[in-house]
Amino acid sequence: MEIDTIPAMFWQAVTTRGDKTALRQKELGIWRSVSWKDFGNTAREIGLGLVRLGFAPGETASILSNTNCAWVYADMGVLGAGGVCSGIYPTDSAAQVEYLLADSGSAYVFVEDEEQLDKVLAVRERLPELRTIIVFDMEGLRGFSDPMVTSLEELRRLGFEHHRDYPEAWQACLRGRRPEDLAILIYTSGTTGKPKGAMLSHANVMHATRGNAITLPSGEGGERMCFLPLCHVAERIGGAYLAMYSGGVMNFVEKPECVPENVREIAPTGFLAVPRIWEKFYSEVMIRLKNATAFERRAYGVAIGIGEGVVERRLAGKQISFPLRAAFWLARTLVLANIRKSIGIHRCRWIATGAAPISPDLIRWYMALGIEVIELYGMTEATGAITVNPIGRSKPGTVGVAGPYGEVAISTQGEILVRGEHVFMGYLNLPEKTAETVVDGWLHTGDVGNFDEDGYLRITDRLKDIIITAGGKNITPSEFENQLKFSPYITDAIVVGDRRPYLTCLVMIDHDNVEKYAQDHDIPFTNFASLCRAQAIRELIQAEVDKVNAGFARVEQIKRFSLIEQKLTAEDEELTPTMKLKRKLVNEKYRPLIESMYQKEAA
Amino acid sequence: MAPESILQLKNVEAAYGPITAIRGVSLSVPRGAIVTVLGANGAGKTTIMKTISGILDPTKGTIELEGEPIQGLEPDAIVRRGICHVPEGREVFPLLSVHDNLMMGAFTRQDRAGIAEDLEQAYAYFPILRERARQAAGSLSGGQQQMLAISRALMGRPKLLLLDEPSLGLSPKLTKDIFEIITRINRERALSIVVVEQNAAMALSHAHFGYILEVGRVVMEDSCERLMQKDDIKEFYLGMHAAGVRGERRWKRKKTWR
Numbered sequence: 001m002e003i004d005t006i007p008a009m010f011w012q013a014v015t016t017r018g019d020k021t022a023l024r025q026k027e028l029g030i031w032r033s034v035s036w037k038d039f040g041n042t043a044r045e046i047g048l049g050l051v052r053l054g055f056a057p058g059e060t061a062s063i064l065s066n067t068n069c070a071w072v073y074a075d076m077g078v079l080g081a082g083g084v085c086s087g088i089y090p091t092d093s094a095a096q097v098e099y100l101l102a103d104s105g106s107a108y109v110f111v112e113d114e115e116q117l118d119k120v121l122a123v124r125e126r127l128p129e130l131r132t133i134i135v136f137d138m139e140g141l142r143g144f145s146d147p148m149v150t151s152l153e154e155l156r157r158l159g160f161e162h163h164r165d166y167p168e169a170w171q172a173c174l175r176g177r178r179p180e181d182l183a184i185l186i187y188t189s190g191t192t193g194k195p196k197g198a199m200l201s202h203a204n205v206m207h208a209t210r211g212n213a214i215t216l217p218s219g220e221g222g223e224r225m226c227f228l229p230l231c232h233v234a235e236r237i238g239g240a241y242l243a244m245y246s247g248g249v250m251n252f253v254e255k256p257e258c259v260p261e262n263v264r265e266i267a268p269t270g271f272l273a274v275p276r277i278w279e280k281f282y283s284e285v286m287i288r289l290k291n292a293t294a295f296e297r298r299a300y301g302v303a304i305g306i307g308e309g310v311v312e313r314r315l316a317g318k319q320i321s322f323p324l325r326a327a328f329w330l331a332r333t334l335v336l337a338n339i340r341k342s343i344g345i346h347r348c349r350w351i352a353t354g355a356a357p358i359s360p361d362l363i364r365w366y367m368a369l370g371i372e373v374i375e376l377y378g379m380t381e382a383t384g385a386i387t388v389n390p391i392g393r394s395k396p397g398t399v400g401v402a403g404p405y406g407e408v409a410i411s412t413q414g415e416i417l418v419r420g421e422h423v424f425m426g427y428l429n430l431p432e433k434t435a436e437t438v439v440d441g442w443l444h445t446g447d448v449g450n451f452d453e454d455g456y457l458r459i460t461d462r463l464k465d466i467i468i469t470a471g472g473k474n475i476t477p478s479e480f481e482n483q484l485k486f487s488p489y490i491t492d493a494i495v496v497g498d499r500r501p502y503l504t505c506l507v508m509i510d511h512d513n514v515e516k517y518a519q520d521h522d523i524p525f526t527n528f529a530s531l532c533r534a535q536a537i538r539e540l541i542q543a544e545v546d547k548v549n550a551g552f553a554r555v556e557q558i559k560r561f562s563l564i565e566q567k568l569t570a571e572d573e574e575l576t577p578t579m580k581l582k583r584k585l586v587n588e589k590y591r592p593l594i595e596s597m598y599q600k601e602a603a
Numbered sequence: 604m605a606p607e608s609i610l611q612l613k614n615v616e617a618a619y620g621p622i623t624a625i626r627g628v629s630l631s632v633p634r635g636a637i638v639t640v641l642g643a644n645g646a647g648k649t650t651i652m653k654t655i656s657g658i659l660d661p662t663k664g665t666i667e668l669e670g671e672p673i674q675g676l677e678p679d680a681i682v683r684r685g686i687c688h689v690p691e692g693r694e695v696f697p698l699l700s701v702h703d704n705l706m707m708g709a710f711t712r713q714d715r716a717g718i719a720e721d722l723e724q725a726y727a728y729f730p731i732l733r734e735r736a737r738q739a740a741g742s743l744s745g746g747q748q749q750m751l752a753i754s755r756a757l758m759g760r761p762k763l764l765l766l767d768e769p770s771l772g773l774s775p776k777l778t779k780d781i782f783e784i785i786t787r788i789n790r791e792r793a794l795s796i797v798v799v800e801q802n803a804a805m806a807l808s809h810a811h812f813g814y815i816l817e818v819g820r821v822v823m824e825d826s827c828e829r830l831m832q833k834d835d836i837k838e839f840y841l842g843m844h845a846a847g848v849r850g851e852r853r854w855k856r857k858k859t860w861r
Contacts, residue, residue: 114852121849144849515627515820522664524613524629526814526821527860566861 004179005202006241007080009209011174013244014040020221020247025069026254026262034069039076042156044170046077049159050108051169053132057082057176060104060185063231064088064097064120065112068252070136070152071230072240074110077159079183082176086185086197087231089577090116091570096195098123103197103429104185105129110152113137117149124148179203185428186233186380197428198380205241207421208383211404212242215388216352216374218270220247223347225268227253229577234355237384238272260284264344271351275358275485276579278351281343282362283488283513288342290520303335307368315364315395332370340369350374350391356580357459357478359486360396367394375399377459381443382406383422387457398456399449408457409442410450415463418443448476465583467498473555475503480548480558487544488513492581495558496594504597505561506590507541508568508581514540532563560597564590609634609795610655610686610763615664615674617647617654624650626819627664632763635793637785639806639827641840642816648799649691651816652767655797656688657681668763683711685762691799692771693752697741701732704740704751708758717760725754728784746777753781757788764788766798770805778802782809803840807831815840815860822860835860 003009013022017036024031034042050061061078063085065071071087078085086104088097090112097119101109107129111117113136120133133149135141141151163170177183183202187195216238218224224243228235243250248270253262260281263271289297310328313320320328340346351366352374366373372392377399378385387408389400402408406420423443426434437444448466449459461476468474477495484493484507491510497503511528514537518525525531541563549557568575574586587594608631615628625647632638642648653659655666657678666674673681687708695704705725709718726733729750735743740751749769756764766785770778786809789796800806807813807827815823815836823830830836835858837843 118849118852519614519616519627519663522614525627526629526824530824567859569857569859571857571859 004206005177006183006205007076007174007177009206009241010043010076010080010244011040013247017220017247021249023069023072023226023250023252025252026258029254031251031265039073042073043076043080044163045156045159046074046152047081047159047173048162048170049155049157050077050081050083051173052158052162053108053155055081055083055108058084058181059107060084060086061108061110062086062088062101062104062106063110064090064116065110065136066090066256067227067230067235068112070110070112072250075230075240080170081173084182084185086187087229087236089229089231091577093571094119094122098126099194100187101127101130107131108134110134110136114140117141177202179206182425184236186231186236188380196430196433199425199428200383201425204383204422204424205237208237208385208405209241209245211422212238212385213246214404215376215385215390216242216270216272216350217391218242218246218248218349222246222248222269223266224248224250224270224272225253225259225263225266226250227256227259228274232355232577233378233380233384234272234274238352238354260344264342267344267347269347269349271345271348273351273353274355275353275362276356278353278358278362278366279485282365283510285339285342286488287513287516299335300339303331304365304368306331307336307370308364311364311367328370336369340371345371352376354378354385357482359482361486363394363396367396377457379445381424381437382418383424386418386445389456395454395456398452398458400457401455402457411444414448414450414460416445416447416449416457416459418445467495467503469497469503469555470499470501471555475556480505480552480556483548483551484544489517489540489544494581494583494586496587500598502559503557504594505545505558506564506586506593507561508564509537509541511567528567529565532565538563562593562597607634608632609669610797611667612651612655613665613667615651615654615661615666617650617659617661624819625654628816628819628821630814630821630824632795632797633812634795635789636812637789637796637798637810639810639813640797640799640816641803641806641813645818646816647819648816649767652688652765652797652799656686656765679711682759685760686765687756687759687761688765689752689756689767689769691767693748695740695743695748695751695755698739700737701740701743701751702736704755705732705758708755711759718758721758721760725757728788729754745772746774746781749773749781753784762795764794764796766796768799768801770800770802778805785809803836807836833861
């Protein structure tokens with residue numbers, strides 16, 4: 001069987017790896033292993049269960065669930081049955097769920113539990129194409145019966161019967177799709193407007209996965225964490241599908257809050273995450289250091305200093321002298337190893353970051369710990385990665401080289417263009433948008449960047465994010481924002497100033513760390529808002545802003561800032577499901593707050 | 604806060620050995636107001652009360668009564684300064700008579716006339732106590748013991764009364780009665796009261812101001828009228844449930860405290 005579709009790849013993995021561990025799921029405090037054979041059987045039962053219910057090749061099924069093993073079972077079941085699989089963020093509201101189910105024309109939807117089921121039930125009357133809702137976890141639904149709702153268990157029973165009656169059916173299903181057929185829909189998180197469904201073909205996914213196997217090497221049995229939303233391209237392609245391709249073990253965390261603990265238990269050998277996670281780990285270490293003894297702090301200071309020295313020389317392409325190498329070995333063994341262990345990344349061959357910009361200083365910090373860091377750049381429309389920093393030749397501040405994926409070029413306007421087999425099929429139901437985005441085979445990314453002398457790509461900004469101040473100065477806000485986010489007290493920030501006399505900034509504080517700071521410094525506060533309003537906290541953030549300001553020219557500096565006084569969660573419209581502030585929406589929603597930053601000056 | 608506060612806690616932390624029970628609580632009690640502190644089991648409500656009355660010393664932070672720091676003082680010194688504590692589970696002296704229990708409440712006082720006056724007042728609030736004056740307190744019913752515990756605290760002529768779960772183990776009717784008396788005492792004597800409660804509906808409808816405590820931290824503070832309008836309070840404290848599409852809903856939405 002030619003490995004040119006996802007089901008073919010999956011079944012190849014199942015047949016060749018058999019009893020080896022495919023994935024682990026932590027349940028009630030215990031890691032449970034599932035073999036490739038069992039994974040295959042479950043996916044087959046789901047796939048054939050759908051067929052038994054009347055699922056036709058090319059039809060769409062959506063999955064509305066947190067990241068867990070049932071997600072990938074259902075994904076492989078749907079794709080194996082020749083269907084199209086679309087993911088929905090579990091934090092989406094019922095109205096958003098309705099939009100995504102209607103837009104994708106889903107005939108089936110898998111829901112995680114009672115909570116997600118209620119969202120679909122609330123909108124199902126307006127979804128004529130929806131036929132069956134399948135529930136992963138029936139807890140709390142024992143007494144509930146509805147002709148449209150069934151359990152995963154029941155679906156698997158149907159699939160089991162189907163397989164008994166027609167033993168050849170599954171193999172036929174697996175062969176049913178061609179590489180150029182639509183495989184998965186990934187809705188772009190949409191920092192602007194309605195989400196758009198990016199159509200990825202089997203060929204797109206396979207091309208990207210082969211590339212990832214080179215740039216993110218993980219041999220058979222390599223341990224990977226699985227906790228980012230599977231509806232996002234990073235975890236789906238760079239996590240799950242790469243693991244299926246290369247034989248890595250997917251470890252599903254118990255709950256999103258348990259990530260740090262679960263990482264320490266598994267000690268992954270390769271770790272792909274978003275900057276937010278790397279920032280979080282870093283600030284945890286910083287906070288722990290503050291509570292450490294003076295000796296420990298000294299030891300850390302010396303060791304990280306040696307590490308930084310080595311990284312600096314390495315990045316400059318200089319020889320590392322023997323004494324320095326020896327000192328680094330000592331620092332790593334005696335001190336830095338403990339920090340790596342406390343995060344749980346001590347077995348990592350590499351850690352990778354993508355999906356959002358990251359501060360180069362943060363990358364250098366991880367490198368100083370003695371870990372290879374791969375920063376990559378990608379987007380949904382290019383089936384994930386576009387450029388990757390090669391292992392061992394990483395350049396912080398750049399997003400690396402085009403590598404095995406395809407061609408990358410810069411347009412005359414400075415926009416990054418991409419061509420190759422990984423460029424997506426287009427946006428579902430939006431031919432004009434597709435035509436705008438892909439012109440003559442070149443995907444227009446909307447990002448602005450340039451290549452350095454070594455061919456490494458440097459992203460300067462989003463084309464539409466560029467701010468032009470009233471003075472006519474072009475400002476790229478993300479540079480400032482990323483440096484600000486490096487502070488343990490700041491989670492996210494948005495620089496404002498388009499057609500304004502000066503730049504201002506909205507800041508979202510890191511609740512835990514700022515709360516801890518307040519407590520350590522006897523700053524009275526009660527709730528989140530009063531914490532934000534405390535004078536000492538404003539001063540703390542002011543100091544962080546000043547620090548970043550120092551590195552910028554006067555016109556590029558932030559004159560005023562405001563704190564967002566409400567604790568935002570993934571359910572809030574201000575945040576994308578990946579917890580990034582939505583620039584446009586925030587700009588509108590916090591208009592009065594923004595205006596106030598421009599009025600005070602006049603008063 | 605505009606009205607003058609009689610009690611002010613700033614960043615108070617308290618621990619039982621290695622376990623930190625309250626982690627940075629700041630709250631203030633306006634003079635003459637009833638303030639309620641709500642929270643789940645183990646949120647640190649009782650710990651706050653014990654820390655205020657000096658049974659537990661805070662590991663950090665300050666507690667000011669009328670602007671004077673009182674943290675770390677001995678409990679009896681705090682009673683002398685005008686804070687009386689009605690502990691959780693009433694804790695009357697079971698073998699002493701009702702009358703003697705009340706007199707124990709006036710232990711720190713010397714003014715015989717005043718004591719007699721307050722004793723009379725206590726019997727006026729709770730006539731049943733006069734009837735049982737000679738009976739051992741241990742033989743009283745739960746509700747009567749609660750009345751006795753409150754009266755005993757009032758015998759100290761406090762400026763501030765701390766009530767820890769007055770409704771514990773009482774029937775809904777008795778709970779209502781107790782709260783009505785509390786409101787009356789507050790009104791008639793302009794006595795400032797802090798009341799910790801599990802019965803959120805009752806506490807919110809009688810208090811002026813409320814704090815919500817979650818794992819040792821204040822997550823919400825507002826006037827009780829406004830608190831009662833908040834979605835999180837309605838769902839998690841008042842048990843009001845927007846019924847789902849299926850007519851039932853077992854899952855809980857995430858708390859946002861806004």
